[in-house]
Amino acid sequence: MTVLLLGGSPSSPSTTWRLQQLVGERLAALGHRTGALQVRELPALALLRADVRDPAIADAVARVRDADAIVIGTPVYKASFSGVLKAFLDLLPQDGLADKLVLPLATGGSQSHMLALDYALRPVLASLAPRHILPSIFATSEQLPWDPELGLRPAPAIAVRIAAGVAQLHDDLQRITPAAHVLAVAA
Template identity: 35%
Template sequence: MTARTLAVVSAGLSTPSSTRLLADRLSAASVAALRSAGDDPTVQVVELRDHARNLADNLVTGFADGTLQPVIDSVTSADGLIVVTPVFSGSYSGLFKTFFDVLPRDALAGKPVLAAATGGTARHSLALDYAVRPLLTHLRAATVPTAVFAAPEDWAGAEALRPRVERAAAELAGLVAGTRHAPDGSPDGSPVDPPLDGPFGGTPPFAQLLGQG
Protein backbone atom coordinates (compact mmCIF):
# COMPACT_ATOMS: atom_id res chain seq x y z
CA MET A 1 0.00 0.00 0.00
CA THR A 2 1.15 3.53 -0.79
CA ALA A 3 1.22 5.94 2.15
CA ARG A 4 -0.77 9.12 1.53
CA THR A 5 -1.43 12.15 3.68
CA LEU A 6 -4.58 14.25 3.72
CA ALA A 7 -4.82 17.64 5.41
CA VAL A 8 -8.27 18.87 6.44
CA VAL A 9 -8.73 22.59 7.06
CA SER A 10 -11.91 23.59 8.91
CA ALA A 11 -12.74 27.28 9.36
CA GLY A 12 -15.72 26.83 11.66
CA LEU A 13 -15.93 29.21 14.61
CA SER A 14 -18.19 27.35 17.04
CA THR A 15 -17.91 24.09 18.97
CA PRO A 16 -19.54 21.89 17.83
CA SER A 17 -19.48 23.18 14.28
CA SER A 18 -21.42 22.10 11.20
CA THR A 19 -18.30 23.08 9.23
CA ARG A 20 -16.21 20.56 11.18
CA LEU A 21 -18.97 17.97 10.85
CA LEU A 22 -18.91 18.32 7.06
CA ALA A 23 -15.11 18.22 7.09
CA ASP A 24 -15.20 14.96 9.05
CA ARG A 25 -17.65 13.38 6.63
CA LEU A 26 -15.54 14.37 3.64
CA SER A 27 -12.41 13.12 5.36
CA ALA A 28 -13.93 9.73 6.20
CA ALA A 29 -15.23 9.28 2.65
CA SER A 30 -11.87 10.27 1.15
CA VAL A 31 -10.01 7.84 3.40
CA ALA A 32 -12.40 5.06 2.36
CA ALA A 33 -11.94 5.90 -1.33
CA LEU A 34 -8.15 5.92 -1.02
CA ARG A 35 -8.14 2.59 0.80
CA SER A 36 -10.28 1.12 -1.96
CA ALA A 37 -7.58 2.25 -4.41
CA GLY A 38 -4.92 0.43 -2.38
CA ASP A 39 -3.50 3.44 -0.56
CA ASP A 40 -2.81 3.89 3.14
CA PRO A 41 -3.98 7.41 4.10
CA THR A 42 -3.33 9.37 7.26
CA VAL A 43 -5.29 12.52 8.14
CA GLN A 44 -4.21 15.77 9.79
CA VAL A 45 -7.11 18.02 10.85
CA VAL A 46 -6.52 21.76 11.27
CA GLU A 47 -9.09 23.82 13.20
CA LEU A 48 -8.35 27.39 12.17
CA ARG A 49 -10.22 28.81 15.18
CA ASP A 50 -7.39 27.45 17.35
CA HIS A 51 -4.86 29.51 15.39
CA ALA A 52 -6.77 32.77 14.82
CA ARG A 53 -4.37 34.93 16.85
CA ASN A 54 -1.32 33.26 15.35
CA LEU A 55 -2.68 33.95 11.86
CA ALA A 56 -3.27 37.62 12.72
CA ASP A 57 0.29 37.89 14.06
CA ASN A 58 1.61 36.32 10.85
CA LEU A 59 -0.25 38.89 8.77
CA VAL A 60 1.34 41.86 10.54
CA THR A 61 4.83 40.41 11.11
CA GLY A 62 5.27 38.30 7.99
CA PHE A 63 6.41 35.32 10.04
CA ALA A 64 4.68 32.22 11.36
CA ASP A 65 5.38 31.40 15.00
CA GLY A 66 6.33 28.01 16.40
CA THR A 67 2.70 27.00 16.77
CA LEU A 68 1.48 28.02 13.33
CA GLN A 69 4.46 26.89 11.25
CA PRO A 70 3.88 23.14 11.82
CA VAL A 71 0.26 23.65 10.73
CA ILE A 72 1.36 25.36 7.51
CA ASP A 73 3.93 22.62 6.91
CA SER A 74 1.34 19.85 7.35
CA VAL A 75 -0.96 21.48 4.81
CA THR A 76 1.68 22.29 2.21
CA SER A 77 3.29 18.85 2.41
CA ALA A 78 0.06 16.84 2.24
CA ASP A 79 -0.78 14.78 -0.84
CA GLY A 80 -4.34 16.09 -0.81
CA LEU A 81 -6.32 18.81 0.90
CA ILE A 82 -9.92 19.22 2.08
CA VAL A 83 -10.97 22.80 2.88
CA VAL A 84 -14.30 23.74 4.45
CA THR A 85 -15.53 27.23 5.27
CA PRO A 86 -18.75 28.68 6.65
CA VAL A 87 -20.34 31.27 4.37
CA PHE A 88 -20.48 34.73 5.96
CA SER A 89 -21.91 37.76 4.12
CA GLY A 90 -22.14 35.76 0.91
CA SER A 91 -18.53 34.54 0.80
CA TYR A 92 -15.86 32.54 2.64
CA SER A 93 -15.03 33.60 6.19
CA GLY A 94 -12.23 36.03 6.96
CA LEU A 95 -10.44 33.36 9.00
CA PHE A 96 -10.50 31.01 6.01
CA LYS A 97 -9.06 33.67 3.68
CA THR A 98 -6.41 34.69 6.20
CA PHE A 99 -5.02 31.18 6.30
CA PHE A 100 -4.48 31.12 2.55
CA ASP A 101 -3.03 34.63 2.67
CA VAL A 102 -0.15 33.44 4.87
CA LEU A 103 0.74 30.32 2.87
CA PRO A 104 3.99 30.47 0.88
CA ARG A 105 3.63 31.39 -2.75
CA ASP A 106 2.81 28.39 -4.96
CA ALA A 107 2.42 26.19 -1.87
CA LEU A 108 -0.77 24.68 -3.32
CA ALA A 109 0.34 24.57 -6.97
CA GLY A 110 -0.78 21.27 -8.43
CA LYS A 111 -2.13 19.99 -5.12
CA PRO A 112 -5.48 18.13 -5.25
CA VAL A 113 -8.06 20.08 -3.23
CA LEU A 114 -11.67 19.34 -2.34
CA ALA A 115 -13.64 22.49 -1.48
CA ALA A 116 -16.75 22.57 0.70
CA ALA A 117 -18.85 25.05 2.62
CA THR A 118 -21.72 25.35 5.07
CA GLY A 119 -24.33 28.08 5.32
CA GLY A 120 -27.62 29.07 6.86
CA THR A 121 -29.49 28.81 3.56
CA ALA A 122 -29.08 26.90 0.32
CA ARG A 123 -28.94 30.26 -1.49
CA HIS A 124 -25.34 30.57 -0.30
CA SER A 125 -24.25 27.46 -2.19
CA LEU A 126 -23.05 29.55 -5.15
CA ALA A 127 -20.32 31.00 -2.92
CA LEU A 128 -18.32 27.88 -3.69
CA ASP A 129 -18.28 28.75 -7.38
CA TYR A 130 -17.88 32.54 -7.29
CA ALA A 131 -15.61 32.81 -4.22
CA VAL A 132 -13.91 29.62 -3.03
CA ARG A 133 -13.13 28.05 -6.41
CA PRO A 134 -11.60 31.26 -7.89
CA LEU A 135 -9.40 31.57 -4.79
CA LEU A 136 -8.09 28.04 -5.22
CA THR A 137 -7.63 28.58 -8.95
CA HIS A 138 -5.55 31.69 -8.21
CA LEU A 139 -3.39 29.52 -5.94
CA ARG A 140 -3.02 27.04 -8.84
CA ALA A 141 -4.51 24.17 -6.86
CA ALA A 142 -5.98 21.16 -8.69
CA THR A 143 -9.55 21.58 -7.43
CA VAL A 144 -11.84 18.57 -7.86
CA PRO A 145 -14.93 19.14 -10.05
CA THR A 146 -17.47 18.48 -7.29
CA ALA A 147 -17.76 21.00 -4.46
CA VAL A 148 -20.00 20.18 -1.49
CA PHE A 149 -22.33 22.66 0.20
CA ALA A 150 -24.39 21.79 3.27
CA ALA A 151 -27.43 23.85 4.25
CA PRO A 152 -29.43 23.23 7.45
CA GLU A 153 -31.92 21.00 5.67
CA ASP A 154 -29.10 18.74 4.49
CA TRP A 155 -28.51 17.59 8.07
CA ALA A 156 -32.16 16.58 8.57
CA GLY A 157 -31.74 13.25 6.78
CA ALA A 158 -28.75 11.00 7.31
CA GLU A 159 -28.52 10.24 3.59
CA ALA A 160 -29.02 13.74 2.22
CA LEU A 161 -25.34 14.57 1.81
CA ARG A 162 -23.97 11.12 1.12
CA PRO A 163 -24.08 11.12 -2.73
CA ARG A 164 -22.31 14.49 -3.00
CA VAL A 165 -19.77 13.64 -0.31
CA GLU A 166 -18.90 10.30 -1.85
CA ARG A 167 -18.64 11.71 -5.37
CA ALA A 168 -16.32 14.52 -4.26
CA ALA A 169 -14.24 12.14 -2.15
CA ALA A 170 -13.85 9.74 -5.06
CA GLU A 171 -12.64 12.61 -7.27
CA LEU A 172 -10.12 13.71 -4.65
CA ALA A 173 -8.88 10.16 -4.14
CA GLY A 174 -8.45 9.75 -7.88
CA LEU A 175 -6.28 12.86 -8.09
CA VAL A 176 -4.25 11.97 -5.00
CA ALA A 177 -3.64 8.40 -6.12
CA GLY A 178 -2.59 9.53 -9.59
CA THR A 179 -0.52 12.58 -8.63
CA ARG A 180 2.79 12.90 -6.87
CA HIS A 181 2.80 16.55 -5.84
CA ALA A 182 5.95 18.55 -6.50
CA PRO A 183 6.68 22.08 -5.19
CA ASP A 184 6.72 23.51 -8.72
CA GLY A 185 3.28 22.11 -9.49
CA SER A 186 4.40 19.33 -11.85
CA PRO A 187 3.46 15.71 -11.11
CA ASP A 188 7.07 14.43 -11.20
CA GLY A 189 9.13 17.46 -10.29
CA SER A 190 10.08 18.37 -13.84
CA PRO A 191 9.84 22.03 -14.91
CA VAL A 192 6.43 23.27 -15.92
CA ASP A 193 6.27 25.02 -19.27
CA PRO A 194 4.38 28.34 -19.28
CA PRO A 195 0.94 28.14 -20.87
CA LEU A 196 0.65 29.16 -24.48
CA ASP A 197 -1.49 32.17 -25.27
CA GLY A 198 -3.12 32.08 -28.67
CA PRO A 199 -1.71 30.78 -31.98
CA PHE A 200 1.59 32.70 -31.71
CA GLY A 201 2.99 31.07 -28.58
CA GLY A 202 3.53 32.36 -25.06
CA THR A 203 3.20 35.96 -23.91
CA PRO A 204 6.57 37.71 -23.32
CA PRO A 205 7.34 38.83 -19.75
CA PHE A 206 5.93 42.26 -18.89
CA ALA A 207 9.41 43.67 -18.23
CA GLN A 208 10.43 42.64 -21.75
CA LEU A 209 7.37 44.33 -23.20
CA LEU A 210 8.24 47.55 -21.35
CA GLY A 211 11.71 47.46 -22.80
CA GLN A 212 10.45 47.31 -26.37
CA GLY A 213 10.03 50.45 -28.42
Protein backbone atom coordinates in the same frame (compact mmCIF):
# COMPACT_ATOMS: atom_id res chain seq x y z
CA MET B 1 -1.54 9.68 0.29
CA THR B 2 -1.80 12.45 2.84
CA VAL B 3 -5.04 14.40 3.07
CA LEU B 4 -5.36 17.46 5.28
CA LEU B 5 -8.77 18.53 6.53
CA LEU B 6 -8.49 22.32 6.71
CA GLY B 7 -11.38 23.67 8.79
CA GLY B 8 -12.43 27.29 8.41
CA SER B 9 -15.27 27.59 10.88
CA PRO B 10 -14.76 29.74 13.99
CA SER B 11 -17.47 27.70 15.78
CA SER B 12 -17.43 24.61 17.93
CA PRO B 13 -19.35 22.41 17.45
CA SER B 14 -19.27 23.09 13.73
CA THR B 15 -21.53 21.58 11.11
CA THR B 16 -18.87 22.20 8.49
CA TRP B 17 -16.21 20.45 10.52
CA ARG B 18 -18.51 17.49 11.06
CA LEU B 19 -18.96 17.26 7.30
CA GLN B 20 -15.21 17.43 6.81
CA GLN B 21 -14.66 14.72 9.41
CA LEU B 22 -17.13 12.46 7.62
CA VAL B 23 -15.25 12.96 4.36
CA GLY B 24 -11.98 12.32 6.23
CA GLU B 25 -13.29 9.06 7.69
CA ARG B 26 -14.31 7.86 4.23
CA LEU B 27 -10.89 8.72 2.81
CA ALA B 28 -9.14 7.01 5.73
CA ALA B 29 -11.20 3.88 5.04
CA LEU B 30 -9.83 3.98 1.48
CA GLY B 31 -6.28 3.92 2.85
CA HIS B 32 -5.34 7.60 2.94
CA ARG B 33 -3.54 9.21 5.85
CA THR B 34 -5.70 12.06 7.13
CA GLY B 35 -4.77 14.97 9.37
CA ALA B 36 -6.84 17.76 10.90
CA LEU B 37 -6.13 21.46 11.04
CA GLN B 38 -8.74 23.89 12.30
CA VAL B 39 -7.83 27.54 11.79
CA ARG B 40 -9.79 28.47 14.95
CA GLU B 41 -7.17 26.63 17.01
CA LEU B 42 -4.24 28.71 15.73
CA PRO B 43 -2.96 31.61 17.87
CA ALA B 44 -5.34 34.47 17.09
CA LEU B 45 -2.88 37.34 17.40
CA ALA B 46 -0.29 35.66 15.19
CA LEU B 47 -3.02 34.95 12.63
CA LEU B 48 -4.26 38.55 12.69
CA ARG B 49 -0.74 39.90 12.37
CA ALA B 50 0.19 37.41 9.65
CA ASP B 51 3.14 36.32 11.75
CA VAL B 52 4.49 33.41 9.74
CA ARG B 53 7.40 33.08 12.18
CA ASP B 54 5.04 32.03 14.96
CA PRO B 55 5.79 28.30 15.53
CA ALA B 56 2.15 27.18 15.39
CA ILE B 57 1.51 29.18 12.22
CA ALA B 58 4.72 27.89 10.63
CA ASP B 59 3.73 24.33 11.50
CA ALA B 60 0.25 24.81 10.01
CA VAL B 61 1.71 26.21 6.78
CA ALA B 62 4.12 23.24 6.63
CA ARG B 63 1.26 20.79 7.06
CA VAL B 64 -0.48 22.32 4.06
CA ARG B 65 2.78 22.12 2.09
CA ASP B 66 3.24 18.43 2.95
CA ALA B 67 -0.29 17.29 2.05
CA ASP B 68 -1.23 15.71 -1.26
CA ALA B 69 -4.83 16.86 -0.98
CA ILE B 70 -6.70 19.46 1.04
CA VAL B 71 -10.34 19.07 2.03
CA ILE B 72 -11.11 22.70 2.78
CA GLY B 73 -14.31 23.60 4.60
CA THR B 74 -16.03 26.84 5.46
CA PRO B 75 -19.37 28.08 6.68
CA VAL B 76 -20.98 30.71 4.43
CA TYR B 77 -20.56 34.03 6.21
CA LYS B 78 -22.05 37.17 4.67
CA ALA B 79 -22.39 35.48 1.27
CA SER B 80 -18.73 34.47 1.22
CA PHE B 81 -16.31 32.18 3.02
CA SER B 82 -15.23 32.81 6.61
CA GLY B 83 -12.81 35.56 7.53
CA VAL B 84 -10.66 33.25 9.65
CA LEU B 85 -10.14 30.97 6.68
CA LYS B 86 -9.09 33.94 4.53
CA ALA B 87 -6.69 35.06 7.27
CA PHE B 88 -5.00 31.67 7.08
CA LEU B 89 -4.98 31.40 3.27
CA ASP B 90 -3.31 34.83 3.18
CA LEU B 91 -0.35 33.32 5.04
CA LEU B 92 0.37 30.68 2.41
CA PRO B 93 3.05 31.28 -0.20
CA GLN B 94 1.85 32.39 -3.65
CA ASP B 95 1.99 28.80 -4.94
CA GLY B 96 0.93 27.35 -1.58
CA LEU B 97 -1.35 24.73 -3.13
CA ALA B 98 1.02 23.67 -5.91
CA ASP B 99 0.62 20.00 -6.93
CA LYS B 100 -2.32 19.56 -4.58
CA LEU B 101 -5.83 18.38 -5.15
CA VAL B 102 -8.44 20.48 -3.37
CA LEU B 103 -11.97 19.49 -2.41
CA PRO B 104 -13.97 22.54 -1.26
CA LEU B 105 -16.92 22.09 1.12
CA ALA B 106 -19.29 24.65 2.58
CA THR B 107 -22.37 24.77 4.75
CA GLY B 108 -24.84 27.61 4.91
CA GLY B 109 -28.06 28.64 6.56
CA SER B 110 -29.99 28.46 3.29
CA GLN B 111 -29.54 27.70 -0.40
CA SER B 112 -29.40 31.45 -1.19
CA HIS B 113 -25.63 31.58 -1.07
CA MET B 114 -24.82 28.11 -2.33
CA LEU B 115 -22.65 29.58 -5.09
CA ALA B 116 -20.39 31.35 -2.57
CA LEU B 117 -17.87 28.53 -2.86
CA ASP B 118 -17.63 28.99 -6.59
CA TYR B 119 -17.63 32.78 -6.86
CA ALA B 120 -15.68 33.57 -3.67
CA LEU B 121 -13.50 30.68 -2.49
CA ARG B 122 -12.62 29.02 -5.81
CA PRO B 123 -10.80 32.07 -7.28
CA VAL B 124 -8.73 32.41 -4.10
CA LEU B 125 -7.81 28.71 -4.22
CA ALA B 126 -6.99 28.99 -7.93
CA SER B 127 -4.58 31.85 -7.19
CA LEU B 128 -2.58 29.43 -5.01
CA ALA B 129 -1.85 27.24 -8.06
CA PRO B 130 -3.37 23.89 -7.09
CA ARG B 131 -3.13 20.88 -9.41
CA HIS B 132 -6.91 20.62 -9.53
CA ILE B 133 -9.95 21.93 -7.64
CA LEU B 134 -12.70 19.32 -7.52
CA PRO B 135 -16.39 20.21 -7.81
CA SER B 136 -17.56 21.88 -4.59
CA ILE B 137 -19.97 20.34 -2.13
CA PHE B 138 -22.50 22.65 -0.49
CA ALA B 139 -25.14 21.71 2.08
CA THR B 140 -27.42 23.66 4.36
CA SER B 141 -27.13 22.97 8.06
CA GLU B 142 -30.66 21.55 7.84
CA GLN B 143 -29.42 18.92 5.38
CA LEU B 144 -26.75 17.86 7.88
CA PRO B 145 -28.58 16.83 11.06
CA TRP B 146 -26.47 15.59 13.94
CA ASP B 147 -27.45 12.57 16.01
CA PRO B 148 -25.52 12.30 19.30
CA GLU B 149 -25.32 8.52 18.89
CA LEU B 150 -25.18 8.03 15.14
CA GLY B 151 -23.21 11.15 14.25
CA LEU B 152 -23.79 13.14 11.07
CA ARG B 153 -26.82 11.99 9.07
CA PRO B 154 -26.63 13.80 5.70
CA ALA B 155 -29.83 14.14 3.68
CA PRO B 156 -29.90 11.67 0.76
CA ALA B 157 -29.08 14.29 -1.89
CA ILE B 158 -26.03 15.41 0.09
CA ALA B 159 -24.96 11.84 0.84
CA VAL B 160 -24.79 11.26 -2.92
CA ARG B 161 -22.61 14.33 -3.44
CA ILE B 162 -20.32 13.35 -0.57
CA ALA B 163 -19.88 9.85 -2.00
CA ALA B 164 -19.12 11.29 -5.45
CA GLY B 165 -16.62 13.81 -4.05
CA VAL B 166 -14.81 11.17 -2.00
CA ALA B 167 -14.69 8.78 -4.97
CA GLN B 168 -13.32 11.44 -7.29
CA LEU B 169 -10.69 12.58 -4.82
CA HIS B 170 -9.64 8.97 -4.20
CA ASP B 171 -9.37 8.29 -7.95
CA ASP B 172 -7.39 11.48 -8.58
CA LEU B 173 -5.04 10.70 -5.69
CA GLN B 174 -4.17 7.35 -7.28
CA ARG B 175 -2.69 9.17 -10.25
CA ILE B 176 -0.34 11.62 -8.56
CA THR B 177 3.13 11.47 -6.99
CA PRO B 178 3.06 11.95 -3.20
CA ALA B 179 4.07 15.45 -2.00
CA ALA B 180 6.63 13.87 0.36
CA HIS B 181 8.40 12.32 -2.66
CA VAL B 182 8.38 15.60 -4.60
CA LEU B 183 9.85 17.45 -1.60
CA ALA B 184 12.57 14.80 -1.10
CA VAL B 185 13.66 14.98 -4.75
CA ALA B 186 13.72 18.80 -4.63
CA ALA B 187 15.91 18.85 -1.49
